[in-house]
Amino acid sequence: MSSQSSLSDRFKRSSQSIQTPSNHSMFKGHHATVGCPVCHRIMVPRVITYSGQPTKSICPFCGATFARFPSGFQKLLSRFQGxxxxxxxxxxxxxxxxxxxxxxxxxxxxxxxxxxxxxxxxxxxxxxxxxxxxxxxxxxxxxxxxxxxxxxxxxxxxxxxxxxxxxxxxxxxxxxxxxxxxxxxxxxxxxxxxxxxxxx
Incomplete structure (x- = not known):
């Protein structure tokens, strides 16, 4: 019985050692959630698109704009300005x-x-x-x-x-x-x- 428990503990430790580095390497340096600057709630921004092009991202709780995405003309203008x-x-x-x-x-x-x-x-x-x-x-x-x-x-x-x-x-x-x-x-x-x- 003790041998079976030691084997199961060893298997759990090995599985944890395998899963932990992959999880850390996947999310290291990245944040899946951000704080809303208006309602200050932790959320995942929702992307708003127009004619298939992303225009902005909003907070799903209060609807405030979190970030705006440049249009094609704005990208061209940024290249034009330099x-x-x-x-x-x-x-x-x-x-x-x-x-x-x-x-x-x-x-x-x-x-x-x-x-x-x-x-x-x-x-x-x-x-x-x-x-x-x-x-x-x-x-x-x-x-x-x-x-x-x-x-x-x-x-x-x-x-x-x-x-x-x-x-x-x-x-x-x-x-x-x-x-x-x-x-x-x-x-x-x-x-x-x-x-x-x-x-x-």
Missing amino acids: PRLTTVILNKLFIITLSFSFLWLVSDQISASGQLSLIAFFGVVLFGTTLLAEILFQSIEYLAERFSHDSKHYWALIVMLSITTMYLRDDMTGYIGVFFLVVILRGLIVGTIQLLSSSR
Whole structure:
């Protein structure tokens, strides 16, 4: 009888030793349940879908939104924006501007066609302005990160100052408009470069 009990105890210990590592390895570092930020109850979020695409997850108890999932357009936009603090874009813009400057200089030296010189001139103006706008953008992002602030507040302050300046000084409206056009142009060019770089 004692031998049978010892065998059964040995079998239980061996089965526990086999099951325990697998359970720990399966759930190690993962939480099957989370706390709701609204009702503070422990729950498993329920995923809401629209046309087969997940849009958000909610708490099954109070219905509060727990997390939102980005749409396809938002994912494309995130690829279009890319990382904010990076010198890769600055280097590319500098190389492109330098290349157009060299082409402009060479076309003037060899007395090439006026069309080639005009293309080089517009390339220098376009990418040179974009390079300056990118330096400004990166500087603002660097300051925001240095002081642990949200860069949106900095841009909101710039917009408010611009609106106030246009209200007080009518002659500055054109310059401020050109400034924001350059910022938008910088976003389009840098976003296109980021999109082409990420698609490779």
